[in-house]
Amino acid sequence: MFAISQLNVIKDIFHSGNRRYTSKFFHKKSFRILAFILSALLALAWATPSLTVSLRTTEILWDTYGVPHIYAKDAANAFKAFGWAQMQSHGNLLLRLYGQARGRAAEYWGEEYLESDRWVLTVGVPERSRSWYKAQTPTFRSYLDAFAAGVNAYAKEHPDLIDDEVKAVLPVKPEDVLAHLQRVLYFTFVVSPERIAGTTEKEQKPGSNGWAIAPKKSASGKAMLLANPHLPWADLFLWYEAQINAPGIDAYGATLVGVPVLAIAFNDNLGWTHTVNTHDGWDAYELKLAGKGYRFDGQIRPFQTKTISLKIKQKDGTLREQPLVVKSSVHGPVVSEKDGKVLALRVVGLDRPGVLEQWWDMARAKNLSEFETALKRLQLPMFTVMYADRAGNIMHLFNGQVPVHQEGDFEYWQGTIPGNTSKTLWTKIHPYQDLPRVLNPKSGWLQNANDPPWTTTFPVAIKADNYPSYMAPQGPMDFRAQRSARMLAEDPKISFDEMVEYKHSTRMELADRILDDLISAAQKQGSELAQRAAKVLAAWDRQANADSRGAVLFATWAEEMDLEQAFSQPWNDKSPRTTPKGLANPTSAAATLEAAAVKVEKAYGKLDVPWGEVFRLKYGNVDLPANGGYGELGIFRVVDFVPNSDGGFQSFAGDSYIAAIEFSNPVRAMALTSYGNATQPNSPHKGDQLQMFAQQQLHPVWRNMKDIKAHLAERKEL
Structure with a gap:
């Protein structure tokens, strides 16, 4: 169908009352021809009243899998519609997550959220989110405002579809969006309280698979991409599948609930996925106490201290207040004081507030050059980037904000670091050109299954000896990564259907x-x-x-x-x-x-x-x-299980969002959100894709108006 943006241009010309404008550019015959063409196009576009796409409004078109296809008149309205869509699909969860990101969850919902609030407040999430909001570019700040407005507009129009207990979070502010991003990305993925404590919890261990296949390795002669994160099937780890269409962008993919931009996505020209990489983005420094402070470079430094009042909702509805004393050293906040051992936390990226805008611009990119221009900002603190495009390029980037260290290898920086000297206190990160990266390898394929970058392809294209020893570990390559590489290496020409079949491989x-x-x-x-x-x-x-x-x-x-x-x-x-x-x-x-x-x-x-x-x-x-x-x-097909009451095991994590893309013309794509694209109790899409998951199937991705029309379940005009 004729592009909406093109129709808008022609319609504006046709309806313009400025005769001087039209006479300048069109003689009468040309204008009559244009009018005829326009009339035919508009008649075609409006032939079906149930799918009228107004050229001056914004709409959400929901398909039969619960995927929202947003057609917006401008970017701000796309963000507003995305906020609305996320509320319709995940409203209760989204508001609960934002309440936790504020550090006020115990005030809203009781004692069980107290540790969550302590963590969020100790690492400074709410305060930093306010400074991050001010630091956004004016344009992107308006987009965050629009997303929050969409969340609030849905809540106002559908109060009966939202649980009463989460309404305390309303109205949502744009700062809440940034606070949620920080809690998820920096203080769950990069570092979590469990990791600092040295405990291991299976549900806190995200993983992923990612493939990029070059035309020389593809049966169709077109580049292909496989996206496959493995996360828990609940809480802040849930993926949300969507299409965003507005002037300058037509991207399809997924993001974590509450995040206002797509984090894994593709468009007509390119696409990318992320895997959790072997990245050291945080360090715990052991402080040597002295007097009322700590020793640093032979001197005693005082702690910076502030007291925050925690409010905790009691069973009778009253609030109990409890003080939280937050101490900070030159390294960062003190996060643990046990048995005389005091640990301060240092995390990368807290001075780089442009993550969301970088993801947005990655989705808007039209070629490798534009995509890398966005990547070079290095706003994203971690994650491998696996990339493919219509031009046939494939790329693996060990992306992340990697601290520049004076000493020590990767293993050293996994331990507790002496905090009494500036020699161990990193203050800079490596620039983009220092990061392990390979473009268009000889093999024609790239893979990552959370292994270090040295095993992304064979013959080896990125050599560990060319990088600092603290950049990433030098082994081992685990069995899932070996399985991943084996499937790619042993097939000389991989078709789209074979890629999907390999994705579902359960061979051990x-x-x-x-x-x-x-x-x-x-x-x-x-x-x-x-x-x-x-x-x-x-x-x-x-x-x-x-x-x-x-x-x-x-x-x-x-x-x-x-x-x-x-x-x-x-x-x-x-x-x-x-x-x-x-x-x-x-x-x-x-x-x-x-x-x-x-x-x-x-x-x-x-x-x-x-x-x-x-x-x-x-x-x-x-x-x-x-x-x-x-x-x-x-x-390769990861599903993690926990014991259930009858002696067996039930799924709780693993393959969550899957997307297979071939950059043909038009782009061919299939996807799946294992647990469905909604959690609201009234939604028919809660768990509706699990049957397909059990049958090792993906659903078709509908990106053009004809296909969306054929599978339309609901329409909302904003």
Whole structure:
């Protein structure tokens, strides 16, 4: 269909009362021809009243998967519509997240949010969000205003569709949007209180897969891109799929709920995805106390101290106040004081408030040059960038704000850092040109599965020796990354459909590496039970599909086994894709298999129980046999599980948003939001895509008016 922006131009000319303007540019015959063409185009565009796209208004067109397609008359109205759309799909969640980002969640909802408020206030999120708002460019500040206005407009028009308890957050301010961004990006992804405390919580460990395939490797001769973040299926980690169309932008992708721009996206010319990279963006400094302060460079420095009043809602509705004393050193806020050990936190990027505008401009870019111009601002504190475009370029960038250190390797900076000297206090970050990057590698493919940048392609295109030793670790390449590289390397020409099929691969790379040795050890040295277990494993297809028999047994053995000590040949950088391998102690491995068999048979009554009977895909009221599993087993299709009440396991994280894009003409794309594109209790899209996920399917991406019209579920004019 004729572009909306073009129709607007012609319509404005046609309806102009300025005869001097029209006579200057058109003689009468030309004007009559133009009028005829315009009439025909407008008749075509307005032929279906149910899908009238007014040229002077903004509309949200909802498709049957609950994806909003925003057609806006200008960028500000696109932001307003996006705020409205997010409220319709995730209103209760969005307001709760903004309440937490304010550091007032305990005031709104009680004691259970007290630790969240302490964290947010200690690291200065609300105060910094106000300064960040002032630091935005005037244009982008107006966009944030518009997004907040859209949130509030929805709440005003549909108060009955929002839970009463979250209405306390209204009205939303643009500063809340920036506070939420900081809480999510800097104080959850870059660093979290669990990481500082040294604890590990599976649900706080985000991951991702990303591929870029060059025309020389593609069956169609067109570049392709695969986006596949793995996040928890709840709370601030939820993805929201959308299309934004306004003058200067027509982008499709996804963002985290509450974020006003697309974070993973593509347009007609290019696209990108992010993976969580091996990035050191924070440090915990141990302070040496002295007097009323701490020692630094041979002197005693006083702490900067302020007291904040925390309000906590009681069960009877009254508020209890509690003081929170926030102390800061030259390094940053004091975040831990235990057993005489005082830690201060330093996080990258808190002086760089332009993250959202950079993402916005990445989505507006028309070519690699414009895209890299946006990237070079280095406003985004972390994340690998995997890129592909219509011109056939593919690129991997180890993106992030990497501190410039005087000493130490990556491992050193993972520990607690001495805070008594300026020699360890970083103040600068590496410029864009210092970051590991490869464009159009010889292999024709790029991958990242949260491994260091040195293994993004083979032959190796980025060499660790060319970078500071603290930039990223030098190994190992885990089994999921090895599986990722194997699928790409072993197929000389990959079609779009094959890329989607590979995305859903549940084959366990660990099994390919060690299963034959394990079966042999059990047959030769194992008990009768171990030999029965070996027979089950020998018949297993080495996959974690719903009907795979033997996968449960092998996964249980892997859990019982100390895999770091299991291999006779450990991982090494000379054979990064084929090591580790071999059993170091066959007798111990066979004994462990017997123990695993006892456990499986007792729990499920048989050794060859199907994977989907034990592991379930569950979201809301939807409960289905699972396929996919833990990345540690070398499964590319990641699903993480937690125990449920009946002795089995249910999904709680993993593949969340998936997008497969081929830069043909027109662009071909398919996508999926595993848990659906809404959480509101009244929405039919809560969990509605999980069945497709279970069937290893993606839904078509509709980006033109004809397709949207054919699959229109709802329309809202703003």
